[in-house]
Amino acid sequence: MKSIVVLISGSGTNLQAILDNIEAGRIHGRVTAVISNQADAYGLERARQADVPALVLSHKDYADRESYDQALMAQIDQYQPDLVVLAGFMRILSEHFVQHYLGRMLNIHPSLLPKYKGLHTHRRAIEANDAEHGATVHFVTPELDGGPVIIQSKVPVFATDSEEELSLRVREQELQLYPLVVKWFCQDRLRMNDGQVLLDDKPVPAEGYAAD
Secondary structure (H helix, E strand, O other), X not given: OEXXXXXXXXXXXXXXXXXXXXXXOOOOEEEEEEEEOOOOOHHHHHHHHOOOOEEEOOHHHOOOHHHXXXXXXHHHHOXXXXXXXXXXXXXXXXXXXXXXXXXXXXXEEOOOOOOOOOOOHHHHHHHOOOOEEEEEEEEOOOOOOOOOEEEEEEEEOOOOOOHHHHHHHHHHHHHHHHHHHHHHHHOOOEEEEOOEEEEOOEEOOOOOEOOO
16 A cells, blocks of 8 residues: 655645545555644544544744755655645745655645646636636646646636635535546556656547547
8 A cells, every 4th residue: 555645734624535535445455654743733633533644844943944944855755645635735845855756746726727836726816717627636836736637627606606615616626626636646556757648558648538
C-alpha cells in the first residue's frame, strides 16, 4: 500500500474525503501522517480520529521559507511517502521543496486552471461574470498553481451567487475529484513524465482528463 502524507492548514474536508475512501477500500493506500503549519487546524483532529499521526510544524518558528521547507521535508521523509497531498496547505513552497517531491505531489485548486491562480478564486469568478467555475487537481511544479492538470470539474455560476454559495458548489466537486486522483496514483495508473500527465500510459489533454 502506498504511503500518503497530507499537508493541511485548515478544516481538512478533502483530507476527510481521502480518509473515507481509504476506509471504504476504494484507495489502496494509507495516510501515514497529517502535517499542518497551523496548530488549530481542525484537520488535525480528523487525523487523530482516524488514528493517523497529526503533527504541527509552524512556519512562525523559522526565519525564512527555505529553512521551514527544509524542516518540513525532514518531517515528511520520516514517513517515506509515495505521495504528498496538499489539501488546503496555505504555503507557497520553495523550488527545492517542490523538486524534491516532483511527480509525487498533488494539489487541488478551486478554479479552472489556468484561470485564477492564487487566492479569492470564487470572488474573481463572480466579478468576471463567468458562466462556469470549478476545481482542478494537478501535479505540483515550481510555478504556483501551474503544474500540469490531471482533472477538472465544472460548476455553473448563477447571477445570484454569493462567494459562499459558489464555494460550496465547488467544494462538492473537490470531494469527488481528489480521492479519485489519489486512487489512480495508488493504482500506479497516474504519473507525470517530462511535464506531461499520463493516465494508463496515455497522455492526458492539457485541460485534464474527462470521462467519455
